[in-house]
Amino acid sequence: MEFVSEKIYVPNNLSFISRRLQLSSNARIHSHKNFELNYIISGVGRRIVGDKISGFEKGDLVLLGPDLPHCWELLDIENGEKPICIVTHFSENIIDSNFFGMPELKKVVALLKFANRGIRFKTEDDVIKKLLNDLPESKGLDYYIKLLKVLNHLIKVEDKESLSNPINAFNHFSKSTERINKVYEYVFQNIQEGIKLEEVAVILNMAPSSFCRFFKNKTGLTFISYVNNVRVGIAAKLLAETDKKITEICYESGYNNLANFNHYFKTSMNETPSDYRKNFR
Incomplete structure (x- = not known):
């Protein structure tokens, strides 16, 4: 599989x-x-x-x-x-x-x-x-x-x-993994400043359309979906572990408006940011 x-x-x-x-x-x-x-x-x-x-x-x-x-x-x-x-x-x-x-x-x-x-x-x-x-x-x-x-x-x-026999059978995946890791590093370093598809495609020496196909093929996610998952993950940690205002967390996790943040967070976590915070208090 x-x-x-x-x-x-x-x-x-x-x-x-x-x-x-x-x-x-x-x-x-x-x-x-x-x-x-x-x-x-x-x-x-x-x-x-x-x-x-x-x-x-x-x-x-x-x-x-x-x-x-x-x-x-x-x-x-x-x-x-x-x-x-x-x-x-x-x-x-x-x-x-x-x-x-x-x-x-x-x-x-x-x-x-x-x-x-x-x-x-x-x-x-x-x-x-x-x-x-x-x-x-x-x-x-x-x-x-x-x-x-x-x-x-x-x-x-x-x-x-x-829980497993020794794993040595995934070397064929290593080159693709190395390239994908470069993308992950770019996303983590730029998550607050802004992610640009053209910039990340250049990292792998690909045209944007080719990069999008490559990323979806190797990860099962569109690049935009992956970026949103990272942002929601950052937001969830801040909601659970800090008393920062939801508006502040919205911008710290890379969203530029509260409506988009609420939409993607609820889609991913099945509850609003405020409800998610309440469940951890």
Whole structure:
């Protein structure tokens, strides 16, 4: 099955990003450079990781390494609850940092390396769940400390399983992925100033029409849809984690008028920006 490569937006002033996201019944297989820690708050469905398919349910906790194709597809909602997961993304280069070179973090590094096949942690540890629930609303140093505490608990979990065979079969996708990553970098760097189709097409030495066909073929999205998804993602984080006015968030996420912002946000998230904020308070 074809999958898409994504770039996860992590603000420049953060080393990782943790969000509450709604599960979908039409999720697509995708991969990204970042590590991902996925915790299911509610919902039941099918999980695809690498070359294996299995089920997931409330309490499911999985760590994925970079470039590992995956998908969480919602099949049922538990007791009428809104199907929610907490997803934390952090850099694929975290292992190479000087901080993670400390002897005390040796077991954490080993765990992260093992995550190239995907790891499911079979644990009922309430401390881990509490930390993960608190992550999206945390700030500053407390944000990073809680992530380290989560990793500290995960290395102590004895009952865990690999979710995939080693993945080496996606090299044919790497050249296209490299080109798409250039587009992602352009979008993240210019999201507030304005995105110009002609400029991004030049990056790949393509005419705008050829670029649009290439991007849709490789990602499954039109370029405009992708840009709007990034903007909505930025807005959702600001709505959930700050007290900034919705008008201010509209412009910070790259929209030049409130009507467009409200339209695209509701289309993507199935609720207005103000309702989305209320659900996280």
